[in-house]
Amino acid sequence: MGRRAFKYSKETVVFNIIAYLFTAILAFLCLLPFLLVVSGSITDESSIVLYGYRLIPVKISFDAYKIAFGNPTIILRAYAVTCFVTTVGTFLSLFLSSMAAYALQRKDFVYRNFFAFFFYFTTIFSGGLVPWYILMVKYLHMKDNYLALIIPGLFGVFNMIIIRSFMSSIPDSITESAKIDGASDFRIFIQLILPLSRPVLVTIGLFIALEYWNDWYLSMLFIQKDNMYPLQYFLYKIISKIDFLRNVAARSSNINLSKISLPSESFKLAMTVIATGPIIFLYPHLQKYFIKGIMMGAIKG
């Protein structure tokens, strides 16, 4: 039993070193690109031209941010659109999805397996991008319509499955006794089940919110009016279309741009930071909900 006496054998030490190093390097690599962008955004434009993007700026200048915030209407507009779509979308999606989930787990719902399969089948097979696009644009007239940004995300099948699993752990006796008291299904759902499901609703809600916040694909397909651009799509346009960038900068700054050249490189990065801003601040605090959600999904999945 002599081996038990050594708490840290040489092998464990080696292992620990490898483990710590590997994890630390990986974690650093995950953070690095963001650090580069932040540093680039506060670098003076001329030193970018001369020296390129570096981890530590050669010369610091907040010009890009000054221009961005000079007349922040445009950015605020994009933020507003994203906030609107995210809030409405998340609440609607949560409400409707959990309603379906509740119905699906009610044992007295005779057709539940049929519907479950009906919903589930859509994840295995789809008609493809083209028919869906034609449907949305030609027949439903959803071009340049906020609905086009909200509706596609309303019913995530996996979300419904997770909510359903959670709800099935709520004792049936609650529903039964409420029914005896004469409550309607809908009332039972809203007044009893929803409050009891708060943990899963918060977690799934966060996932849904993240999806809505980060979406740009729907905008690329359906939105052309530039005062309807949500944040991520707005950012995409700035980075990829140089004239859009100049347009935005000209409109948003009070500085006379003919006098100084537009710091386009640092401006792009500043916009990136601004677009990501809230997420970077929020996600460490909300992390535990996502972790719980992922673990829940992994076990039930």
Added chain:
Amino acid sequence: MVLPPTIFFLIFSYLPMAGMVVAFKKYNYTDGLFMSPWCGFENFKFFFIGGKALKVMVNTVAYNLAFIVTGLFVQVTTAIFLSEIGSRYFKKVTQTMMFLPYFLSWVVVGAFIYNIFNYEYGSLNTFLKSINFEPVNVYEEVWLWKYILVACNTWKWAGYGSLIYLAAIIGIDNELYESAEIDGASKFQKIRHITIPMITPQIVVLTLMAIGRIFRGDFGMFYQVTGNNPLLYNATDVIDTYVFRALLELQDFGMASAAGMLQSVLCFIFLIITNAVVRRIDKNYALF
């Protein structure tokens, strides 16, 4: 109460399936879905003769395979390390850092890529110049992009994926480790003989599920990371980006929907097959 989602899926998922007829028609905008003339398998033929079909499908499958393998290696290794590391503070901090990529949209990641690989100003070239190397025009070196895309994918999902495996590892009964310790097992032995076998079912299931999606590319990643750069199409186009461009840029509805339909059908077949295989291994894990 199931009415809303039913309506939703009826309209948005099942109706478009009927729209697959576009694949067999010479679609034009004025005639619409129902009046456009039929053209049989011509769109499919066109897709294959152009040579694009094979290239795009091979790309999709190859990339996905690479993603699966590298992702698996990185995520499982990280999960194992995380489970063995003692310092809770270190774990918390690194997990938070590793989780960041998951929260970022591909647009933002695209900005990162631009920041790093840009020829004139990118961090990479700045670094190379500082050690007296020649700057590289990454956007012209097509072969590099295989590795860049794989790295991006691994980077994005490292935190998320390692969490799933970590959950599995935590679930392993501690007694197994204790009895191994009593028998004098070393760290490596414990990992090789306890940890890995115990999470193998998870690994197998997740891998098989990923294989079931092998014909689907992550549109966001491929579109944003390459910046929709025509030079790179050959090496980096996947079915999803190809269909997207055919639809929106070329306005070739017929071919785009033919490709899309092919993808759906292949995905479906693959899923059925992999699900049957998973069923054999462990009935609980099968999708249906």
